[in-house]
Amino acid sequence: MSAAPVTVLGLGPMGRSLASAFLAAGHPATVWNRTPGRAHGLVESGAVEAATAAEAIGASELVVICVLDHDAVRAVVEPHATALKGRTLVNLTAGTPDDARATAAWADAHGIRYLDGAIMVPTYLVGGSSALVLYSGPADLYARHQDTLRAVGGTCVHLGADAGRAGAHDVALLDVFWTALTGVVHAFALAGAEGVTASDLAPYAKGVAALLPDVIDAFAEQVDKGSYPSEGSNLRSAAAIMSHVLEASHSRGIDTTVISAAHDIARRGMAAGYADDSYAHVAELLRG
Template sequence: MPDETNSAPSTPAAPSTPAAPSKFSAAPTPTPVTVLGLGAMGQALAGAFLAAGHPTTIWNRSAGKGDDLVARGATRAASAADAVRAGEVVVVCVVDYDASQAVLEPLAADLSGRVLVNVTSDSPERAREAAKWAAGHGIAYLDGAVMIPTVMVGTPEALLFYSGDEAAYKKHEALLRSLGGQSAYVGADHGLAAVYDLSMLDFFWTSMAGLVHGYALAAKDGVPASALAPFLQSHFSLIALLIGETATEVDAGAYPGEQANLAVELEGVEHILHAAERRGLDVSVLRGVRDVAKRAVDLGHGGDSWTATVEGVRNPRA
């Protein structure tokens, strides 16, 4: 992370290995925890803390939320300051960092000496700014990213990323794992949780775009999505196998293309694009795939594997 002198971010650390379900299921020592923000995700987080046996205090900017949590044993604080003073760890989950800073700014003195965990979604830059603010007020700070829907919060399969103050994470790891058994600490740079978040969502949303486009293409010739789905599920196992191999090639900057080279694969993309155009479909995403691959070929990677398209992504003006 950038230190308090605003130096450049440190080299990303490898994520910590998630605990096995048996460790997840072990009862942690109860830790008083406060949740600021009771949207759907904030309520799910508070509920998971309660289920794990942690004394939980809640607060929301607008009234009328959290009755179910109170019925389950949570304490509703009269003010944000009261809520903060009740918790050893304070978790904030609101709409964005403008909202979180509006909540936290008046609470700096109350937060001093506590651990602040911000799982509000935003950019790595905003996370680093928040970390600098926290350091200036003597607040141990972790930035986090919740990678699962509310219904999965508190389960062994739930994935959350944390970055920032490693000592704070280690001290409260059991508490944080009550939110998800696949919780991972990814490094001291406070922006890294957001980097992991954005990168994974980048993959998710572009993959979903391809999924619905494939369904739309098939439907134009009378094939329902439900008929195609089983074959796509089977095909996805290939993608799962390629994830690690592609990562190795990207990190090494070497893209062996003996089995299938980019120039040939690019022709296949052109065929799909033309078929979609003839069927009156939007092809903006496919055109983008084609353009990035063509740029990589123009950069001299025609004989390399499809992974070389990363060079087209990295050099948008080439």
């Protein structure tokens, strides 16, 4: 049986990677981008470049869009609701859960089948065994296109019928990634102010990062249960440790925005009576 055709709308770095992955898996691919000239290389690999979005949509029952944001999604798809009617639109554009739900509602109102997705790896891993893509939307629709979507890479996970479910995971996991990386670059700046190169610090920073999987599991269990035993390290001690980082940063003129925010949250937790509890208890504060 021949591989199902796919249309890819949007040929930024991620869109190009998606189109390449579909082509590599043997799927006939039609591609389109608002700015012409992005399809070279893809055409040489077998893709068909459509002159218009409507032409691209008409080429495939499965239409994948990956552009800058959901405003760009709407700008591309809303003028082509008639062309998309009866087709499946898979939106792999990063955004908020409410963005996904709004796009799903628009699609439903126009007779367009809709799946939302979140690509959890950088472009160079798309199509490979280590890629992870999360999907949400109707389970039967995901099952219908699962074999084709597997071309994007290693692990595809359907998270449920709520179109915003993939986006909810996406923003939470990006929160982990970018706040962690901000801590990394702050640590490099602080170490550098003390004459320690980033390369010298890096092996020890990776050692700290290696502690996180067990902490994540423990904190997840505590948050879900609403029970926060300290198990040897409590909020009071966390706040004291952060104060040392703050003091050292101030003394060397290093920006303290991020660590100050963390320290403030810890202090608020102590004021709320959590001083002898696990640091995970501040999740209650952050929920408002």
